[in-house]
Amino acid sequence: MSVTFYLGRYVEDEQFGTILAPLADHTHSRPETCCEDAALYFGQCNHAEADEAACGCREHEVNVSNANAVAILERLGYDTDPECPAGEATGDDLLGRAVTGNIGHDDSGTPATVDGGPGTGRCTWVDCGVDAGYFTRTLERLAELATAAQNAGAMVVWA
Ligand SMILES: [Zn+2]
Numbered sequence: 623m624s625v626t627f628y629l630g631r632y633v634e635d636e637q638f639g640t641i642l643a644p645l646a647d648h649t650h651s652r653p654e655t656c657c658e659d660a661a662l663y664f665g666q667c668n669h670a671e672a673d674e675a676a677c678g679c680r681e682h683e684v685n686v687s688n689a690n691a692v693a694i695l696e697r698l699g700y701d702t703d704p705e706c707p708a709g710e711a712t713g714d715d716l717l718g719r720a721v722t723g724n725i726g727h728d729d730s731g732t733p734a735t736v737d738g739g740p741g742t743g744r745c746t747w748v749d750c751g752v753d754a755g756y757f758t759r760t761l762e763r764l765a766e767l768a769t770a771a772q773n774a775g776a777m778v779v780w781a
């Protein structure tokens with residue numbers, strides 16, 4: 623499971639009222655005839671990703687694991703449900719938190735650990751850990767996303 627931080631904006635939905643929808647109001651799917659085999663196996667041809675990169679609509683999105691999202695949101699000072707990290711913020715708010723979020727926090731990384739497993743009577747629990755500098759790099763990317771939100775007059779959404 624993972625969490626994506628992306629640009630969103632408020633729109634009126636007939637059924638749900640005011641909702642936060644992705645700013646990129648289009649998808650990059652190609653007609654099935656583009657790459658028929660790929661469409662059959664993967665649901666879309668490989669050109670769709672290249673189209674997306676060329677368009678730039680997802681350029682600033684930040685995708686992280688659920689566990690890392692919880693740790694990042696903690697550094698940013700947002701309350702979050704560890705089972706389901708989701709929320710939104712203005713670009714101004716997120717930018718301020720992203721540039722100060724690592725102050726006073728250790729960013730030397732944590733090793734991957736495995737707990738439980740065969741012979742322990744408990745299921746295997748793998749914690750992938752994080753590389754040194756992970757939070758610095760990720761908060762820098764979130765600061766870029768926040769700046770993009772300011773420029774676009776958009777919200778930053780995570781879910
Ligand atoms: Zn194709």
Ligand SMILES: [Zn+2]
Pocket residue numbers: 646648650674677678679680
């Ligand atoms: Zn696009």
